[in-house]
Amino acid sequence: MGRSVGVFVDDERTGGASPGPKGAKRPAQKRGKATPPRRPGKPKRRRSGAGGFLIGVLHWGFVLCLWVGIAIAGVVVYYGAQLPSSDTWAVPDRPPNIRILAADGQLISNRGQTGGEATVLRELPQYVPAALLAIEDRRFYDHFGVDIVGLAAVAVESLQAGRVTRGASTITQQLAKNLFLTPDQTIGRKVQEALLAVWLEQNYSKDEILELYLNRVFFGHNSYGIEAAAQTYFGKSARNLSLGEAAMLAGSLQAPSRLNPKSDPAATSARQKLVLSAMAEEGYITREEAQAAQIDPDQTIRTKVAGSESYVADWVESLMTAYIGEIEGDVVVSTTVDWDLQKQAEFIVREAVANEGPKRGFTQGALVAMDVDGTVRAMVGGVDYQASQYNRAVTAKRQPGSTFKPFVYLAAMEKGYTPDTLAEDAQFEYQGWSPRNASGKYAGTVTLRQGLAYSLNTIAARLAIDVTPQAVIDTAMRMGISSPLTAVPSIALGTQEVNLLELTSAYAPFANGGMGVIPNVITRIESKDGEVLYEASTAGPGRVIAPNILAEMNDMLKTAVEVGTGKGANLNGWPFGGKTGTSQESKDALFVGYTARMVTGVWLGNDDNTKTTLSGGNVPAAIWSQFMTKAHEGLEVAQIPAGSGEASGAGGAVSSQPVAQPVYDPQTGQQAVDPTTGQPMVQYVDPATGEPVDGFAEAASAPAAQIDPTTGLPVDAGQSAPAIDAATGYPAGTIVDASGQQIDPATGYPVGEAAPGFDNTPIDPDTGMPMQLVVDPATGQEVWVPSQPAQQAQPQWQQQQPHGIQPPGDFVAPQPVESFAPPQPVQTQPAPSGERKPRTLMDMIFGG
Numbered sequence: 001m002g003r004s005v006g007v008f009v010d011d012e013r014t015g016g017a018s019p020g021p022k023g024a025k026r027p028a029q030k031r032g033k034a035t036p037p038r039r040p041g042k043p044k045r046r047r048s049g050a051g052g053f054l055i056g057v058l059h060w061g062f063v064l065c066l067w068v069g070i071a072i073a074g075v076v077v078y079y080g081a082q083l084p085s086s087d088t089w090a091v092p093d094r095p096p097n098i099r100i101l102a103a104d105g106q107l108i109s110n111r112g113q114t115g116g117e118a119t120v121l122r123e124l125p126q127y128v129p130a131a132l133l134a135i136e137d138r139r140f141y142d143h144f145g146v147d148i149v150g151l152a153a154v155a156v157e158s159l160q161a162g163r164v165t166r167g168a169s170t171i172t173q174q175l176a177k178n179l180f181l182t183p184d185q186t187i188g189r190k191v192q193e194a195l196l197a198v199w200l201e202q203n204y205s206k207d208e209i210l211e212l213y214l215n216r217v218f219f220g221h222n223s224y225g226i227e228a229a230a231q232t233y234f235g236k237s238a239r240n241l242s243l244g245e246a247a248m249l250a251g252s253l254q255a256p257s258r259l260n261p262k263s264d265p266a267a268t269s270a271r272q273k274l275v276l277s278a279m280a281e282e283g284y285i286t287r288e289e290a291q292a293a294q295i296d297p298d299q300t301i302r303t304k305v306a307g308s309e310s311y312v313a314d315w316v317e318s319l320m321t322a323y324i325g326e327i328e329g330d331v332v333v334s335t336t337v338d339w340d341l342q343k344q345a346e347f348i349v350r351e352a353v354a355n356e357g358p359k360r361g362f363t364q365g366a367l368v369a370m371d372v373d374g375t376v377r378a379m380v381g382g383v384d385y386q387a388s389q390y391n392r393a394v395t396a397k398r399q400p401g402s403t404f405k406p407f408v409y410l411a412a413m414e415k416g417y418t419p420d421t422l423a424e425d426a427q428f429e430y431q432g433w434s435p436r437n438a439s440g441k442y443a444g445t446v447t448l449r450q451g452l453a454y455s456l457n458t459i460a461a462r463l464a465i466d467v468t469p470q471a472v473i474d475t476a477m478r479m480g481i482s483s484p485l486t487a488v489p490s491i492a493l494g495t496q497e498v499n500l501l502e503l504t505s506a507y508a509p510f511a512n513g514g515m516g517v518i519p520n521v522i523t524r525i526e527s528k529d530g531e532v533l534y535e536a537s538t539a540g541p542g543r544v545i546a547p548n549i550l551a552e553m554n555d556m557l558k559t560a561v562e563v564g565t566g567k568g569a570n571l572n573g574w575p576f577g578g579k580t581g582t583s584q585e586s587k588d589a590l591f592v593g594y595t596a597r598m599v600t601g602v603w604l605g606n607d608d609n610t611k612t613t614l615s616g617g618n619v620p621a622a623i624w625s626q627f628m629t630k631a632h633e634g635l636e637v638a639q640i641p642a643g644s645g646e647a648s649g650a651g652g653a654v655s656s657q658p659v660a661q662p663v664y665d666p667q668t669g670q671q672a673v674d675p676t677t678g679q680p681m682v683q684y685v686d687p688a689t690g691e692p693v694d695g696f697a698e699a700a701s702a703p704a705a706q707i708d709p710t711t712g713l714p715v716d717a718g719q720s721a722p723a724i725d726a727a728t729g730y731p732a733g734t735i736v737d738a739s740g741q742q743i744d745p746a747t748g749y750p751v752g753e754a755a756p757g758f759d760n761t762p763i764d765p766d767t768g769m770p771m772q773l774v775v776d777p778a779t780g781q782e783v784w785v786p787s788q789p790a791q792q793a794q795p796q797w798q799q800q801q802p803h804g805i806q807p808p809g810d811f812v813a814p815q816p817v818e819s820f821a822p823p824q825p826v827q828t829q830p831a832p833s834g835e836r837k838p839r840t841l842m843d844m845i846f847g848g
Contacts, residue, residue, distance in 0.1 A: 089199060091179055094118055094215060095224075097330045098320060100313045102339040103523075107231070109306075109313035115221075116228025117330050117528070119238050121211040127243050128226065129210055130284040131250035135275045137171040138282060141206055145172045145197035172197040175213045219249060220256035220263065233261050235304030243285070244293040247275040248301075265301045269294075308346035311381030311391045312337055316521060323525060323534045330528040335521050338377045344630045345369060345378040348623055353383045353604070356619050361612040362589075362604050366392040367623065368504040369600040369631065374517030374540070377598070377631070379501075390607070397483060397497035398588045398603065401581030401616065402455040402565070404494035406557060407476040407506070409452050412463040413549045414475070419449040419556050423463075425456045433489055435461040438582065452556045453564030455580065457493055464492030478544045480506035480516060494581055504592055504601030510557060510577060511594035513641040514550045516541030551642045558640070561593065568621040569593055571628055575640050578624070580616030589614035591621045596638035598631055600624055 095113035102108050110116045121129065133140050139147050147170050169177075176196035181189055200209055219229035229249050230238040241249070251271035252259040261268050276290035285293075295301060316333055324331075349365040357363055367380040381391035390396065413419075425443040427434060435457045443456065451459030464472050469487040476485065483498045485491060501519055508517040517540055525534040545553070557577030560566045565580040569591065578593025587609050592601040602620040605612060614620070 089180075089196070091204075091212065096327045098317055098327070099330070099332045100316050101332065101334050102309075102337045102342070103335065104339055105334075106339050108309045108316075108335065108337065108339075110228060110231060111313055111317040112327075114224040114228055116223060116225050116231055118215045118225065119211075119227045121207055121214065123239050124214075124226070125239070125241065125243075125246070127279070127284060128238065128241055128246045129214065130282075131243075131246045131275055131279055132171070132210075132214070132253075134278040134282050134284060135250050136174075136253060138278075140171055140210070143170060143172075145170060145199075145201035146194050169193070170197065171213050172200050172209055175209060175216065176200055178216050178218075179212075217253060218256050219252055220258075220260040231304070233303045242293070243276075243289065244272065244295060247272045247279070247293060248295075251275045261301045261303045268301065306385045307343070308349075308380045308382075308385060309337070309339075309342055310385045310389070311393065312342070312376075312379050312521065314381075314389065314391060315379070315394050319522065320525075323522060331533065332526045332528065333522060334524040334526075336375045336377065336523055337379070337521065341369065341378040341627075341631055342380075345380050345627055348626045348630075349380045349602075350383050352619055352623050360614050360619065361606075361610070362614055362619075363606050364392060364604070365623070366396070366500050366603045367600065367627065368393050368500050369598060369627065370504060370508065370517075370519060371598055372508050372512035372517075372594070372596065373515075373538075374505055374508055374519050376519055376521040378627075379521075388607075392603065392607075393500045395499070397499050398605065399496070399583035400494040400498055400503050400590060401583045401588060402457075402460075402494055403503060403579050403581030403590045403592050403601075403616070404476070404496075404498075405452060405455065405460045405492065406510070406553065406579055407479060407481070408460050408464050408467075408472050408492045409448065409556060410479070410545070410549065410553055411467045411471045411475040412448070413552050414546070415467050415471075417448060417463070419447060419552050419559075421448045422446070423448060423451055423459050425451065425458050427458065428462070430461070430465055430489060433461075435490075435493065449556045449559050450564075452579075453560040453562075455560075455565045460492040461489060465489050476506065478516065478541075479509055480518075494583070500590075500601050500603050503590075504599055507578075507592050507594050507601070508599045509544050510550065510553055511596060511599050511640065514543050514545035514547060516544040554640050554642060565615075565617045566591065566593065566621060568617045569625050571595065571625060571632065574628075574632055574637055576628075577640060580621065582615045585611035586614050587611050589616050589618075589620050591616045591624045593621075593624055593628070594640075595628070595632065596640050597635060598628065600628055600631075602627075 097114050097117040098111040099117055100108045100111060137147070139150055143150070150170070173193050176193050176199075177183065177189075180196055181193060204212070215225040215227075217226075218224055219226070219232070221232050223229045223232040226238040226241075226249065229252075230236055230241055230245070233249070234241070234245055248261060248268055248271070251274065252261075252268060254271070258264055259267055259271055273294055276285070276293055279285045280287050280290040312335065316335060320327060320331075320333075345367050349367050353363065353365050364382055365380065366382065367378065368376065369378040370376045379393050381393045381395075382388055422445050425437070425446050427436065427442065437457050438455075442458065443450070443454070446454075446456065446459065448459065448463075450456075469489055469491050472491055473485045473487055480502055481498055482502050483496075485496050505517055505519045509515055520536055522534070523536045524532065526532055554577055557579060558575065560580075561569050561576060561578050566578050569576070569578060574595050576593055576595045578591060581590040581592070582588070588603065588605045589612065590601065590603050592599070594600070602623045604614055604620055604623075
């Protein structure tokens with residue numbers, strides 16, 4: 001045991017091996033210095049479990065982060081390589097804005113891709129950008145474009161909620177996306193957004209980035225930028241926004257198409273409270289200010305309503321390229337629109353449609369008002385711009401009806417007719433076309449003045465055929481009609497479509513002395529720096545109506561509103577002229593009238609072209625009267641131009657030609673009837689003295705006007721006579737019966753004979769004479785009574801074509817006889833306005 005211990009001790013100190021088996025030779029020991037014994041080694045200490053795990057986590061976490069960093073760097077490099085070189089990066093120019101102003105400088109609207117002009121940050125109230133920062137990017141002034149702290153906070157918040165609670169994009173990132181990228185939600189786009197945000201931060205100051213953002217961000221309803229949003233929603237500049245309005249706009253950025261005052265007021269109000277609370281938390285405002293700025297839940301958010309002036313703005317925008325070419329920067333457009341008249345027109349049209357539309361079956365209206373030089377003062381393109389942006393004054397083309405007839409009559413006056421030319425109002429057929437009067441009644445022999453005043457279709461049709469439809473088109477285009485027209489006889493009745501703007505402007509020469517006009521709404525266009533890009537010129541087409549012809553037209557168009565279809569219009573003592581128009585089935589009802597100061601056209605109807613119970617003389621004339629009365633308040637009364645060298649009263653001309661007047665039966669007080677023709681009798685008087693014309697005997701020997709049997713119209717002296725049909729002996733085209741008697745195509749009876757019941761007049765079976773329509777003094781109703789025979793023989797009339805048109809100079813006037821008194825006043829009836837106006841023969845015929 002002692003040996004064993006010794007050996008053990010020896011082994012421990014010297015490091016010797018254990019003794020071998022018994023008898024084995026021990027190795028010899030070297031002499032010399034002894035080797036010191038080795039100390040036995042310490043046993044290896046084991047690390048605790050928690051510390052080793054932490055070190056392992058840190059180790060592998062570092063390794064993981066390294067690889068993630070490498071991966072992220074690779075992704076950044078990959079998507080960054082898809083961007084253009086940073087040397088070429090630049091903030092794109094903001095799309096130009098068109099700022100449109102009324103004549104007094106008031107803003108009408110902004111047009112362009114942005115909907116508003118750019119603003120400068122320093123001009124805004126401090127709470128406008130503060131509201132944006134409080135809700136969108138509280139650490140805006142602390143990050144370098146990408147908010148790492150914000151990202152971490154959102155990540156933790158989202159992990160706790162189990163969903164993505166909110167976005168983590170900074171204002172700089174949102175700007176980068178708006179300026180350079182698409183809105184796609186992809187990893188590649190987010191990486192590029194971050195890169196561009198860092199670039200923006202390196203090249204622009206924080207205030208510049210915030211200003212860029214405020215002028216580019218989308219606020220809904222086609223509004224890009226804080227100025228556009230302020231104008232769209234509140235009708236004011238962003239410089240004048242209140243704290244509550246600023247909070248609403250900042251809150252809408254989360255979902256601008258939905259969270260805006262017009263789309264969802266309730267959600268916008270809730271979002272506004274959140275923004276105000278955030279502003280208070282950040283110290284931008286106090287809690288008391290936040291509370292005061294909140295919208296009362298029971299209070300409706302008042303936003304700007306786009307009115308009729310927006311139709312004007314759309315029209316102006318459509319003209320810009322034609323005026324100045326491609327728009328390269330913000331421009332300011334000054335217009336001729338009178339803001340007060342514009343609002344008056346809008347109100348009057350909307351009220352009329354609301355009050356009369358349900359009863360008469362129409363839903364839309366339009367109005368154009370301009371000075372007599374073509375300067376547009378007001379335009380209403382519809383009753384509700386927000387519901388429909390379709391401009392019924394400029395874009396829509398509808399049948400003008402009888403408002404087109406003045407151009408037919410103008411062409412006839414220029415050919416040599418006068419307002420006192422007689423014409424036959426009766427049915428006829430021309431090349432398969434047979435025009436009819438809307439009332440179904442026919443007046444027989446009338447003057448052209450009466451034909452226009454009472455809108456007799458057959459008279460206008462005869463004139464158009466005689467002067468030719470192409471001449472009518474040429475006249476209309478010279479006056480200002482620009483829509484393409486087809487040369488067919490029915491053009492006389494206004495069957496071809498035009499727009500209200502051109503129709504109204506075509507009446508301006510009647511009001512201004514015969515000078516053509518070009519409708520104008522723009523006076524000046526300037527750049528934002530004040531450079532004049534366009535300025536209106538006073539040049540125009542020049543004279544389009546001769547003075548003597550102008551006097552005749554104004555004479556007739558005044559008659560149309562005094563006793564004709566337009567007598568429902570009135571203007572408090574101002575002389576005016578005008579014409580009504582109603583298309584088939586009353587689908588369109590119009591009135592266009594003018595004074596020496598202004599021309600206004602009104603249209604009413606339906607967009608789907610359905611029929612109504614309107615006529616141009618009722619609601620359109622009433623709208624015209626209301627608007628023009630407002631427009632003429634405070635103005636000195638002026639006379640309508642009567643033409644050069646003509647005497648005039650209220651704008652009409654006094655013709656040197658004898659004037660046809662009815663011949664009255666002294667016993668009945670009614671117009672006498674010629675027993676040979678069954679037609680009402682007329683006599684000619686001197687227009688200056690009112691006395692019957694002298695020289696009847698000489699006139700009786702004058703040759704009768706040559707009549708074209710095809711049209712029933714006189715042939716000009718300079719024209720060659722129509723060819724004679726050898727088979728009948730009549731001019732070619734004449735209708736004859738089997739016995740060779742010439743037949744009137746309008747009545748189907750021999751020429752010169754009156755058809756039974758002609759003109760819807762009953763025949764007295766006892767006398768064979770047409771009965772007379774009189775007013776029963778007891779009931780006030782019109783009744784048919786037997787006519788009284790004349791006491792003396794009737795004057796002999798020269799044979800005439802029954803439904804032709806003959807100038808007075810080619811006519812044989814009847815010899816006045818003692819039994820026929822001068823024209824006397826006939827029965828009267830109260831006018832709609834409460835005034836008592838004398839009833840005329842035409843009133844009696846047409847039930848006026």
